[in-house]
Amino acid sequence: MKRGSGCLPSKNSKKADLLLQKIGAEMKRSLLGVALFAAAVLSVQATVTVSDSKYSYSTYYTDSTGGSIISYDWSSSGDLYYMTSVDWAMGGVYKVSSGTKSTIAAANGSLYNGASVVSLGNYVYYNYSNQANTQYVVKYGSTSGTGASASTASTHSNYGLYTYNNGLFITGAANIGDTNHIYYTTAGSDGSLGTIIDLGATSGASGPLTFDSAGNLYYAPGYYDESIYKWSASEVAAAIAGTSTLTVSGHLWASYGSEYSNVGGATSMIVDANGNLLVTLTSFTSDSVLVNFGTNGTSATTVLSDSDRLGELREDDGTIYLSSGNNILALQTTPEPSTVLFLMAGLGVLVMLKFKYRKVGV
Helix, strand or coil: CCCCCCCCCCHHHHHHHHHHHHHHHHHHHHHHCHHHCHHHCCCCCCCEEECCCCEEEEEEEECCCCCEEEEEEECCCCCEEEEEEECCEEEEEEEEECCEEEEEECCEEEEEEEEEEEEECCEEEEEEECCCCCEEEEEEECCCCCCCEEEEEECCCCCEEEEECCEEEEEECCCCCCCCEEEEEEECCCCCECCCEEEEECCCECCCEEECCCCCEEECCCECCCEEEEECHHHHHHHHHCCCCCCCCCCEEEECCCCCCCEEEEEEEEECCCCCEEEEEEECCCCEEEEECCCCCCCCEEEEEECCCEEEEEEECCEEEEEECCEEEEEEECCCHHHHHHHHHHHHHHHHHHHHHHHCCC
């Protein structure tokens, strides 16, 4: 089952460094947009402020290596895997099993971390690039037994890795200025990746994607386009089959540039159990925010803000998790008063029925 010191720089200094680090990341890692995540921070001591009273949070896990948690996931056996970044360099990939932490990939200042750690079958996948802009997807496993090891699964263009319905979806662009594409592949029992299919080009710099329970795909550029796009499950299936391609034309689901004018783009997204689309939006001049776009994208509500960079959103057993600085947070929701009253009324009916049946000897 899945789960889970020193002086701070001035805010102006931190903003300037973030901007410089983003430029460096764009130059070194193409449109992979590493700095859009928490990769480019000088401190992992974040200040999280909840704006929506229906939400609260608790700390699920804290990393002590000095980096920011960019992405994380749980293996099929329930172990936590996560990747950190120090500035925009690879901070390492780690495993936590029964409270014991081990290193999967050591920190390396000459490599640039990717955006994702994902679990698919009995393997965990993560990505990074080198100074020559070779973009790697690495598989680690098998996670269900002993003797697991890491090896290169692909050097195809990649920014983010996302799993749905036993498939692996990839967003990425090859070079600076190239348009982002959405790709699809499957994984074999040995963790090897099959043919990578180009589903179509989007817009802006590479960003995150997610699916709802009906199989509809949502995508948000990581930079240069403050929009969210949506494709139906049938359109995704047709693109995988090769009978059509995904295009942004006619598929705008929401535009948030006017309401959140300070943000640069999206870093992660997920659809919760109620069908609401939650998106983390990153800014280089102000706090990053977690936004609830609801079920139709017409009304956006700020859930919380973070003085640090917000990272990966995950869902497990009905709980939404979110990385913030060197922490993984667990979000809790408070039921609406009407819901609480309804549940209390239902409980009262059950108690009355039980009392009645006891009286008649049932």
